[in-house]
Amino acid sequence: MDDISTSALFIFLLLLILLSAYFSGSETAMMTLNRYRLRHLASNGHKGAERAQQLLERPDRLIGLILIGNNLVNILASSIATVIGMRLFGDIGIAISTGVLTLVVLVFAEVTPKTLAALHPEPIAFPSSLLLKWLLTILLPLVKIMNWITSTMLRILGIKSVKSSDALSQEELRTVVHEAGALIPRRHQEMLLSILDLGNVAVEDIMVPRNELYAININDDFKSINKQIINSPYTRVLLYRDTVDDAVGFVHMRDALRLQSKEQFTKSSLLRAVKELYFIPEGTPLNVQLANFQKNKEHLGLVVDEYGDIQGLVTLEDILEEIVGDFTTTMIDAPSDDITPQTDGTLVIDATINIRDLNKEMGWDFPTDGPKTLNGLILEYLEDIPSANTCLRLAGYPIEIIEVSDNMVKNVRIMPEFYDASQS
Template structure:
């Protein structure tokens, strides 16, 4: 926004929050329809309202996808992990991911590596405190806590105190402003890539609900929530790369998987002759 539009935006916000009329969400939508608010501004405000209904577990990176390192690793090994991931900081654990010790910042690591007499510094000496929050922590509260603690990262713990996932300040802000991309961004676990000819490349963690809503796939299950889980349910095992399933008018081909989960799936429409054979 330029200075003038920024002033008008906040002026409108003050009037909305002073108002005692109908529901605030409706007021925001009315302001958008009336031209008082730009669409992107209205979208951000609605997202702010939704923060009350969003929890840390809704936006966290799952435990299995956390980029982290063991405290017994060398500084150079951890530096390589940071460079490869593109992150500016990663959590450090002791023995298992359920015992997170702290977070190491790239600049602290670099400072030690540049001083040859400190290359063997124990990783534990460079750690900063981590914020730990329960899975059901309200994201609005989480944002306020991260600001007050001046931290960019929080470990989400389950009811038993084990590590359930990780949330960054960027994850929280993306709930308000949408995706924040930088030069290091890669395909995330929940990404869906739309390709030519109605072909999709999706993560195994993509939810059936989102896929059905966006692409009318008509794939449902009472047992699982994700596409990877659904294909595993059908197969009765974890499918291997190259396995495919014909469901309705589409073929689902497993592109990447390990012993525990399906990572990526290619979803493509059947050719006309294949549809006839299906019929």
């Protein structure tokens, strides 16, 4: 370097610092790229995204290439800085050049480009991928040798290289949906999260319980049957013989009314119009049952326990409401008919309400891993059938039992203003 002027060395040093900044920024930009957005852009034909995706398919080679380039540049820059320091300051110039170069490299070739690349990865990664791909083609033998040496050392140390996966777990996907912000409307976020929760909810959590089924005993007087069909609030009604466990099938009100119009309405003709029963095992997750409804082309089914006893009824609409919300709700966020606000701030609640519905509507946190109704939860907690005016604290909420009949808690008063989180 004796024949090269000091000014030329300065220019060469500046170019090396710029190259170092390029390698540092490119490394951060490539590693910071959003993999899912990258795939989206690449699938739409974005050339820069396609090159970046190809490079990231072998991150070990990409990192090896960048480290080789960055270290070669920094070592060469250090040598040139030493020569310049000795020419300008003599022997003490070695120390001066080392200190100055370290500061310059840290600020201009490391921190600044890496920070910029972390903030704006795509504008840096996509153009730089062109040069990186060209360099990788040239230096591939050297990169392979370095990676082989590295992997050999890791094996000697007993460390196995495991290929990382970009697949998201359910909780990670939930976080992505939460952090989408304005990119996904809040209502759509709620629906996506509800879909993720389907696997954690079983059919018995949302079914219409057995004692609330609207069903018709086919052994009743025919006039009574006819009256029940006319007054039915549902399009399909369950027919049974004396007990719900001896269910006959579902009859569509359209078919029953058609028989009435043709004056062919008898018990025999009604039984011939019955649709075959579809049974659902208790404990079936909602996501599985949704697929089963679709596969079997069914819209409703009876939930049975391990002994074959009917526990309730689940419809396709019930599952869809878990995703999109209640179809019958109004535009106003008003409490359901089971919840009656009082002037003193307390709430009178029908104790047969489903706990999951109560938690969802009021934002409460009653346990859902046991009984399905508030009545069942109270009975489990007290281990006895209480009398009216009994008070207790459950899940942090003070509860007063208002009415008890037929061995059930009918109505309770809950005082949310006295909620105690330490009791939950």
